[in-house]
Amino acid sequence: MKRVIIIGAAGRDFHNFNMVFRNSPDQEVVAFTAAQIPGIEGRTYPPELAGPRYPNGIPIFAEKELPRLIKELKADLTILSYSDLSYADVMHIGSSALAAGADFQLLGPRNTMLRSRLPVVSVGAVRTGAGKSTVSRKISLTLRDAGKKVVVIRHPMPYGDLTKEGVQRFASFEDLDKADCSIEEREEYEPHIEHGFVVYAGIDYEQILRSAEKEADIILWDGGNNDIPFIQPNVHFAVLDPLRPGDELTHYPSEVNVRLANVGIINKVNVAEPKNIQLVESN
CATH class of the missing domain: 3.40.50.300 (P-loop containing nucleotide triphosphate hydrolases)
Incomplete structure (x- = not known):
């Protein structure tokens, strides 16, 4: 079972989860992170939306906690799932994930449209x-x-x-x-x-x-x-x-x-x- 963290900002991240991970039998999303919008971390993606595989929902943390979360939650994969980022910022986030030991990935239109x-x-x-x-x-x-x-x-x-x-x-x-x-x-x-x-x-x-x-x-x-x-x-x-x-x-x-x-x-x-x-x- 691959353990996944979705890096987001309360929008694209939830959609990517619903499309790719909610019903995936071999991947478990252990956390979301949130950025850009003040105050959107500290919530839970609710079980009503997350589905039966997530009876307690999925916790949402601040993005700055990503390296710690990767290590403590033993995450294998991180998925960048928000927009309006410079190419440099994309790779700064990716470098943070890679240095903490996880893979770093983007999802394309075929899987998310x-x-x-x-x-x-x-x-x-x-x-x-x-x-x-x-x-x-x-x-x-x-x-x-x-x-x-x-x-x-x-x-x-x-x-x-x-x-x-x-x-x-x-x-x-x-x-x-x-x-x-x-x-x-x-x-x-x-x-x-x-x-x-x-x-x-x-x-x-x-x-x-x-x-x-x-x-x-x-x-x-x-x-x-x-x-x-x-x-x-x-x-x-x-x-x-x-x-x-x-x-x-x-x-x-x-x-x-x-x-x-x-x-x-x-x-x-x-x-x-x-x-x-x-x-x-x-x-």
Whole structure:
């Protein structure tokens, strides 16, 4: 039995667990670590979501404890499962895991993307703040104008009570109040809701996708940070940022997004220097 630690930030890490490890007979996840978002460590991934192989759930520790955890929990493998990291930071984390005695691994789209029975349009970006949310909103309106019923599935932000966030459906501002959504969540959900779109989010994206499929013609994946989609897209848009030229080739998983893309959109061209726009385009 291989013992695994998933290195995350309350989002991609839970999805990777659900897709690859929850029902694996020969791998046991002994811990998650958490970074980037203050206060998300010290929790437990609950047994309701972890499944019958984890009756006590899975503890979540701060990432700085990774070397100690590898040794004390006798971990064989660590899985990096969060985004918006420089390539240097990826290998600093990897070096920390390797020096403590564990293997270090990334998971790819084949093992982590769900398949939908509906057409899927996805929007990702090369960095947080590139402007993918405005692109997502424009795409959703364009598809509706074409007569399609669009349901939005948003990248996760499960920073509250995990037992209540397996599948979340938001069709009104009152739904956001009932779920006690954070300011960050409201910033992403409210514009979609204001335009009359239903938004799904949460933790268990298999169940989220199947619920969304029941009320949609097209699924729109609205990505978070610079992560790649959780659902295999028919068309993938990558939003590039000429105010941070070159980041598309130096951050993880920015370059993956670019290589997966059917369409690249260079945003902020009204404020960026022409030479930087040209650099991004050439990259």
